[in-house]
Amino acid sequence: MPQYKLTYFPIRGKAECIRMVFAIAGVEFEDVRVHPQDWPKLKESGLSPSGQLPILEVNGQILTQSKAILSYVAKELGLAPEDNFQLGQADMLAGVISELEDKLNAAFANEDQEKKARNLHLNRCEYFEKLLATNNKRGFFFGEKLTYADVVVFAFLNSHLLKGKAEGIPELLKDFLALSAWYELVRTQPKILEWLKNPPADIIDYVY
Numbered sequence: 001m002p003q004y005k006l007t008y009f010p011i012r013g014k015a016e017c018i019r020m021v022f023a024i025a026g027v028e029f030e031d032v033r034v035h036p037q038d039w040p041k042l043k044e045s046g047l048s049p050s051g052q053l054p055i056l057e058v059n060g061q062i063l064t065q066s067k068a069i070l071s072y073v074a075k076e077l078g079l080a081p082e083d084n085f086q087l088g089q090a091d092m093l094a095g096v097i098s099e100l101e102d103k104l105n106a107a108f109a110n111e112d113q114e115k116k117a118r119n120l121h122l123n124r125c126e127y128f129e130k131l132l133a134t135n136n137k138r139g140f141f142f143g144e145k146l147t148y149a150d151v152v153v154f155a156f157l158n159s160h161l162l163k164g165k166a167e168g169i170p171e172l173l174k175d176f177l178a179l180s181a182w183y184e185l186v187r188t189q190p191k192i193l194e195w196l197k198n199p200p201a202d203i204i205d206y207v208y
């Protein structure tokens with residue numbers, strides 16, 4: 001098993017679903033959290049080839065881009081779909097979340113941020129609902145197997161709508177029946193529930 005070292009800031013943000021995939025697979029990794037005041041120096045050191053975090057070091061080699069790291073780790077640890085089309089769909093969902101993260105960050109810079117954020121969430125929830133209805137006969141995005149597609153969408157919704165809380169279904173999802181059932185199924189997976197109930201002490205809680 002390679003040595004994995006994940007470096008990011010002490011927030012959930014773009015690393016949460018990667019950390020969760022390690023936890024679900026029960027695989028140890030070094031979870032390095034860089035305090036913002038230490039970041040300029042580290043950035044200057046050139047550790048991150050793109051000048052951004054997260055990065056994943058695997059036996060001394062470096063990967064950047066959170067969603068590329070996520071799919072790599074999930075494939076390595078058995079949490080990716082086996083079918084190539086479904087793999088494409090899992091990356092598509094990770095891409096949707098990435099785009100949503102960027103749009104929400106932009107919306108939060110504006111005055112009508114809450115309304116915009118709510119509309120963005122609702123719009124994407126409709127999309128997730130439709131995809132679940134098409135793909136899902138037995139619960140997860142791709143049938144009976146939990147994959148990183150479930151983890152990336154769940155981590156995003158849970159962090160944004162419930163600030164990482166372990167209990168319940170977010171209010172905003174209640175009109176989406178398939179999505180609500182899916183959320184509950186993912187939330188109650190033992191490793192996921194354990195993860196939600198034991199957040200690391202040094203994670204800054206108000207940042208998603």
Ligand SMILES: N[C@@H](CCC(=O)N[C@@H](CS)C(=O)NCC(=O)O)C(=O)O
Binds near residue numbers: 013051052053054064
């Ligand atoms: N597309 C990249 C974006 C990474 C990114 O925006 N990282 C931010 C933190 S969330 C960062 O490193 N900011 C500090 C900087 O740019 O100096 C990814 O998904 O990994």
